[in-house]
Amino acid sequence: MDKNALIEGINALKKEKNAIILAHNYQNPEIQDIADFVGDSLELAKISEKIKEEVIVLCGVFFMAETSHMLAPDKQVLLPVLTADCPMARMITKEDVLKLKEVHPKAAVVTYVNSTADVKAVSDICCTSSNAMKVIQSLKEEEIIFIPDRNLGRNMARFIAKKFIYHEGFCPTHEEISEEEMRTLKDSLPHQVEIIMHPEVNPKIAAYADKLLSTGGILKYAQISENRDFIIGTEMGMHYRLEKIAPQNRYFNIGRDMVCPNMKKIHLQDVYDALSKGTHLISLPADVREKAKAAIDR
Ligand code: SF4
Numbered sequence: 001m002d003k004n005a006l007i008e009g010i011n012a013l014k015k016e017k018n019a020i021i022l023a024h025n026y027q028n029p030e031i032q033d034i035a036d037f038v039g040d041s042l043e044l045a046k047i048s049e050k051i052k053e054e055v056i057v058l059c060g061v062f063f064m065a066e067t068s069h070m071l072a073p074d075k076q077v078l079l080p081v082l083t084a085d086c087p088m089a090r091m092i093t094k095e096d097v098l099k100l101k102e103v104h105p106k107a108a109v110v111t112y113v114n115s116t117a118d119v120k121a122v123s124d125i126c127c128t129s130s131n132a133m134k135v136i137q138s139l140k141e142e143e144i145i146f147i148p149d150r151n152l153g154r155n156m157a158r159f160i161a162k163k164f165i166y167h168e169g170f171c172p173t174h175e176e177i178s179e180e181e182m183r184t185l186k187d188s189l190p191h192q193v194e195i196i197m198h199p200e201v202n203p204k205i206a207a208y209a210d211k212l213l214s215t216g217g218i219l220k221y222a223q224i225s226e227n228r229d230f231i232i233g234t235e236m237g238m239h240y241r242l243e244k245i246a247p248q249n250r251y252f253n254i255g256r257d258m259v260c261p262n263m264k265k266i267h268l269q270d271v272y273d274a275l276s277k278g279t280h281l282i283s284l285p286a287d288v289r290e291k292a293k294a295a296i297d298r
Pocket of ligand 1: 061085086087088089114171172173174235260261262263
């Protein structure tokens, strides 16, 4: 099928199946274009709770589909490509968390939403990159086990007077930026360009940024800032999103495209197949789902 036929087919199937398509900000442009809603992982999870449709086609990675299922267990959540997974979420297991809790019994386990349901289920509370600071400050515990992203944890810990215990997880897409790249970038900037990076970057790299913002934060800031030129230090899908939402600005990469291969696995054919065949249904055991949801709701 050619692109137009696929889009027509997807729209017809959406009506027939009473389905909605949700896409993450890092998805391929063709997927962002056919989605009913595009947002960050928290926004996608929250909207799952509110929608009236019976089927959610989640164009993102595995943990996002799990989170949608947790918040909307009465709906069918479909992940079009089952291997679209987040390597960082797989860097820690439930057993690793239980061991950390044993060694640090007084600490609260704060888990970044980019984690598996099994890990969320043994956590005290979940956070996103936009609310992590607020979540940690709201806790009475003075010791924090922050998982799985060591970079997000360390980028926040600079501003919080609590003891942090990390697990050495990281996002490969954000971790691979080198200091050499940042020095070259800084030296080559011809005029006033603001460097905005995601807090999943290594703290050494974060030091070069003018602002550290979540994807939702970047989108909001681009719409209100008086600056017009920005270096965007996060996954390339954000450039497409920014050009749509705030086209008055110019967006540059860090000197090369940052690409999360897992976020690029879903194409129109996969969405069509998901709708026509009901693939791949994401489901969790009820106890895991409820415990993980409690950590999100807290
Ligand atoms: S960009 Fe990084 S954190 Fe996001 S899904 Fe890809 S690997 Fe995971």
